[in-house]
Amino acid sequence: MPKAELLDPQGQAVQSAMGRLGFSGVVSVRQGKRFEIEVEGQITEERRIELEHLAETLLANPVIENHTLTIE
Amino acid sequence: MPKAELLDPQGQAVQSAMGRLGFSGVVSVRQGKRFEIEVEGQITEERRIELEHLAETLLANPVIENHTLTIE
Incomplete structure (x- = not known):
């Protein structure tokens, strides 16, 4: 996972999309690899x-x- | 994670690299998102x-x- 102190533009894009889709109350989204x-x-x-x-x-x-x- | 029946070229590249780095006995590597x-x-x-x-x-x-x- 990206370190907490770094920006994660992919995670931020997902967070915005969740808001647009009507899911509120999201504090943060981080995207990483598995x-x-x-x-x-x-x-x-x-x-x-x-x-x-x-x-x-x-x-x-x-x-x-x-x-x-x-x-x- | 990519479905089991699909090729996963990223996972295969990692599997090959693990072999080249001397780690043997890897049956499969699948790469996905988290x-x-x-x-x-x-x-x-x-x-x-x-x-x-x-x-x-x-x-x-x-x-x-x-x-x-x-x-x-």
């Missing part, structure tokens, strides 16, 4: 660290985005 | 239905995307 990654075998602690590293370097831009890794 | 919407007051059942409708019409393209609405 990746669903299916991996063979068990996610060991080592694999989790590798995935976290990939999320930081390949999937997210840490200058402007925060990321969260969730394992299911 | 919206974080902050709303004033409590989410009543009526508001939840309105949000679900907006998700279907404004935020997702139901021809090619599935969506999930999570309330926190």
